Amino acid sequence: MTQFVSESVKYIGCNDKDIDLFESQYVVPNGIAYNSYVILDDKVAIVDTVDKRKHEEWLVNLDKALEGRKPDYLIIHHMELDHAGSVVDCINKYPDITLVGNAKTFVYLTQFTGIDSFTNKVVVKEGNKLKLGKHELTFIMAPMVHWPEVMVSYDSYDKILFSADGFGKFGSLDIDEEWTGEARRYYFNIVGKYGASVQTLLKKAAALDINIICPTHGPVLSDNLAYYIGLYNTWSSYTPEEKGVLVAYASIHGNTAVAAKKFAEILAQKGEKTVVVKDLSRDDMSGVVEDAFHYDRVVLAAASYDGGVFPCMDDFLHHLKSKAYQKRTVGIIENGTWAPCAAKAMKEVLEKLKDINILEPIVTIKSALKEENMDDMNKLADAVVNYNK
Numbered sequence: 001m002t003q004f005v006s007e008s009v010k011y012i013g014c015n016d017k018d019i020d021l022f023e024s025q026y027v028v029p030n031g032i033a034y035n036s037y038v039i040l041d042d043k044v045a046i047v048d049t050v051d052k053r054k055h056e057e058w059l060v061n062l063d064k065a066l067e068g069r070k071p072d073y074l075i076i077h078h079m080e081l082d083h084a085g086s087v088v089d090c091i092n093k094y095p096d097i098t099l100v101g102n103a104k105t106f107v108y109l110t111q112f113t114g115i116d117s118f119t120n121k122v123v124v125k126e127g128n129k130l131k132l133g134k135h136e137l138t139f140i141m142a143p144m145v146h147w148p149e150v151m152v153s154y155d156s157y158d159k160i161l162f163s164a165d166g167f168g169k170f171g172s173l174d175i176d177e178e179w180t181g182e183a184r185r186y187y188f189n190i191v192g193k194y195g196a197s198v199q200t201l202l203k204k205a206a207a208l209d210i211n212i213i214c215p216t217h218g219p220v221l222s223d224n225l226a227y228y229i230g231l232y233n234t235w236s237s238y239t240p241e242e243k244g245v246l247v248a249y250a251s252i253h254g255n256t257a258v259a260a261k262k263f264a265e266i267l268a269q270k271g272e273k274t275v276v277v278k279d280l281s282r283d284d285m286s287g288v289v290e291d292a293f294h295y296d297r298v299v300l301a302a303a304s305y306d307g308g309v310f311p312c313m314d315d316f317l318h319h320l321k322s323k324a325y326q327k328r329t330v331g332i333i334e335n336g337t338w339a340p341c342a343a344k345a346m347k348e349v350l351e352k353l354k355d356i357n358i359l360e361p362i363v364t365i366k367s368a369l370k371e372e373n374m375d376d377m378n379k380l381a382d383a384v385v386n387y388n389k
């Protein structure tokens with residue numbers, strides 16, 4: 001697929017609809033795009049490659065876009081293999097090409113490829129420029145958005161920000177899908193832990209006059225950039241995007257599920273407008289992680305299990321911990337037949353997170369929800385509904 005981003009910048013990326021799981025863990029019902037670009041000027045620069053899975057298609061796209069010219073530079077913004085997986089194919093095809101990266105880029109490139117030294121290379125630092133003709137790229141380091149070597153670049157001629165994984169989304173480019181949902185799921189699961197690094201990059205980007213954002217996944221963004229940048233500011237500052245409650249449950253035989261659904265009903269009866277219920281045994285984990293960050297409150301309902309909490313809840317909490325979940329309000333419902341202990345196990349993880357407010361009361365159910373639990377269920381629902389009203 002070759003298309004124009006501007007008169008002299010072409011898209012040469014590839015859609016991947018055959019991949020089962022992106023990064024071996026994320027379902028991608030609409031596939032994923034590996035974006036790559038070519039800048040045709042006095043000098044020709046390739047901006048990132050694609051996953052090895054698509055290297056043949058990419059080389060064809062590249063060849064077409066070059067229209068008989070030879071590339072002078074390959075710019076490597078990010079060494080993760082969904083973008084740098086075809087660097088060696090590129091070098092093999094164009095042995096005279098000059099690689100452009102920062103010091104860490106080349107360390108990782110050697111680690112991945114076993115190639116000790118690259119004779120044709122330019123090592124860039126913050127603020128360094130690369131003049132291609134009319135186009136001039138300025139390199140901006142973006143460490144930990146979301147790997148240490150990540151950098152972005154700004155083309156002053158077309159006012160393009162080549163943003164690496166920033167502003168990316170799941171989904172191939174030939175499907176019609178709104179941006180926000182899959183961009184949010186992508187952000188929180190992949191970049192989420194590094195909010196402070198994203199904030200630093202946003203501050204640097206604010207000083208630039210940007211007309212187009214070219215990410216390494218998802219569509220090229222050229223309209224309403226304030227909307228996307230605004231969402232990135234919300235997400236990276238861990239500010240809830242919307243008022244709402246996620247009720248996430250972990251149930252072995254269904255009784256905790258009944259209690260969770262009943263709790264959601266009570267919330268709705270008490271006037272809560274947005275309540276989302278998710279089954280941690282069956283719903284996609286990355287989607288539930290997205291919901292937890294999206295809304296301002298979460299209620300966790302779980303069965304006790306072997307002196308702890310049912311594993312899918314444990315797994316969920318550890319996903320949240322690994323993504324630096326913070327600044328949220330949490331309600332807890334536990335269930336147990338022998339001696340309920342799920343709440344203690346959940347609290348142990350939650351207490352290690354930053355700015356988590358655990359509401360009272362904690363609801364304890366013995367095996368199945370009964371009338372005797374309804375007082376606490378209502379009290380917790382009141383606490384959830386009235387929190388920050």
Ligand SMILES: Cc1cc2nc3c(=O)[nH]c(=O)nc-3n(C[C@H](O)[C@H](O)[C@H](O)COP(=O)(O)O)c2cc1C
Pocket residue numbers: 250251252253254255256257303304305306307308335336337338339340341367368
């Ligand atoms: C393998 C296994 C381990 C369990 N461990 C505990 C436990 O440590 N403490 C406890 O009170 N109940 C324990 N239970 C009982 C369940 O927590 C109980 O049946 C559950 O609360 C019922 O809710 P559910 O229908 O949502 O699964 C265990 C059940 C199973 C199957």
